[in-house]
Amino acid sequence: MAKQAPVGRQAEITRAAAALFNERGFHTSSMEDVAQAVGLKKPTLYHYVQSKAQIVAWIHDECVAAVLPPLQGYVKEGLPAPEILRRVAQDIFGLLESKPGYLRIYFENHRDLDKRSQTRIAKRRDEYYGYVRQVLEEGTAAGDLSVENPQLAAMTFFGMCNWAYQWYRPGGSLTPEQIATYVWKTFMAGVSEPGFERLPERLA
Incomplete structure (x- = not known):
């Protein structure tokens, strides 16, 4: 053992x-x-x-550790929804830059985890998703966003960010922050109330 x-x-x-x-x-x-x-x-x-499965579990744990605690901190801090979403996108692209291959394994090899690890990690994944859905709901309630279906909007947001593991290459001409900002602005264009381009300076 x-x-x-x-x-x-x-x-x-x-x-x-x-x-x-x-x-x-x-x-x-x-x-x-x-x-x-x-x-x-x-x-x-x-x-x-x-086993290789144990290594995959380690990789999953590192991915979650890189994005979940920061998101919990943003929510606890009470940041506006648009700013939280921007930071979430930056965290994901930062992970793609700092740990190449990790997100590919996270998404493509979760079925290779043992059952116990699958259950444990799925719980944390759902917690992460739940926070973003909550942010979308609260952002809409505060008038910062206009989201009719928070569940669908959250899946769309993660689709835009997470699928990048298929094409993102570390060390490219654009920084992970620049790409994350572009993705965030594209998403925000679809869920923002009029005046998104005139966000307060604190969100720039």
Whole structure:
């Protein structure tokens, strides 16, 4: 049985495996391949991790940790809905930039998680979605947004941001912040009350 990997070693394994899975695919990559990518012998790798599924769970946990706590903070801070949505988009594109391959694995390999991890991570995913839906509802109530169907609007927003893992490449001509702002403005154009272009300076 694998022991609990030290934080540094877990991050090293996760980062190398994510790059490998992103390039070659999860199912065509072996634990031997992961060991080589990390620079370990295969028996040593098993000292830290039991399976590729466990690595996928680590990747899922890192993705959630990168976006859920910040969103909880924005909501707790009481920021206006448009600003929260802008920051959420920036967090997602920041994750695409800082952890290449992670979101691809998050969306394409969730079925490769063990059942216990699937349940745990699905709960946090639903919590994240619920916060954004709440932001859309409260933004509409405050007069900052005009959203008839918060559930559909939330799915649309995440579709615009999350699907970017298919085409986003780190180190491009535009920064993740620039792309996130463009996506955010495109979404806001469809859900804003008249006067969106004249947002207060604090939201610029």
